[in-house]
């Protein structure tokens with residue numbers, strides 16, 4: 001379904017690799033967390049899969065399509081197979097919840113009766129029934145992210161990519177959002193979520209791919225967030241922060 005083979009991405013010729021010889025395979029119907037600290041290459045991996053960018057070396061297969069030789073003309077067909085959710089919700093501010101979600105289907109040329117059926121169905125799936133008439137600024141952050149998820153999945157793509165979808169949300173709302181993604185996963189969608197939220201990864205117990213400085217350093221079924229070594233570094237950082245705070249008192 002998604003296969004990366006020896007993928008390297010350098011944004012500047014001769015510069016450092018944002019992704020460095022990464023190979024991995026994500027099967028149809030999996031739910032995978034991609035973890036790693038800021039700058040480790042998570043977004044780069046997502047943007048390669050949507051073919052927003054192309055790799056410097058290696059090959060990428062998504063939903064049976066080979067992305068490297070793909071012509072620009074074919075990219076919209078690939079994008080139909082992929083729903084994408086970002087940290088900032090990117091909603092159309094002047095449009096209602098219903099209109100935000102329906103917009104995608106209009107662009108794809110869906111028939112009106114189909115839109116009338118799909119939009120309410122999708123709003124219910126993400127837990128937004130009764131909110132169709134609200135404008136984005138009348139919604140909480142968690143509700144706005146639910147709209148963004150509805151918009152990403154209303155065309156029923158086989159793949160959903162979520163790049164730090166809980167980055168702007170408190171822990172409780174974050175857990176609710178991942179529960180929504182899990183519900184979508186249970187309808188048969190492949191879900192790939194990039195995150196550095198350790199709590200979420202530990203609670204939801206999915207396969208974990210960990211990137212460090214562009215390298216894939218871990219691929220673990222039902223993994224926790226961090227290898228012991230990373231945890232130890234985090235504890236050390238926490239101790240240092242606590243010491244700093246003590247010094248300030």
Ligand SMILES: Nc1ncnc2c1ncn2[C@@H]1O[C@H](COP(=O)(O)OP(=O)(O)OP(=O)(O)O)[C@@H](O)[C@H]1O
Nearest residue numbers: 011012018036037038039040041042043044045196
């Ligand atoms: N458009 C770009 N041009 C040049 N360098 C880039 C570009 N985008 C990312 N990079 C570099 O590539 C590396 C990986 O960045 P990437 O955004 O993929 O990491 P990330 O794990 O998603 O980080 P974050 O969690 O902060 O979003 C970083 O060193 C970053 O500076």
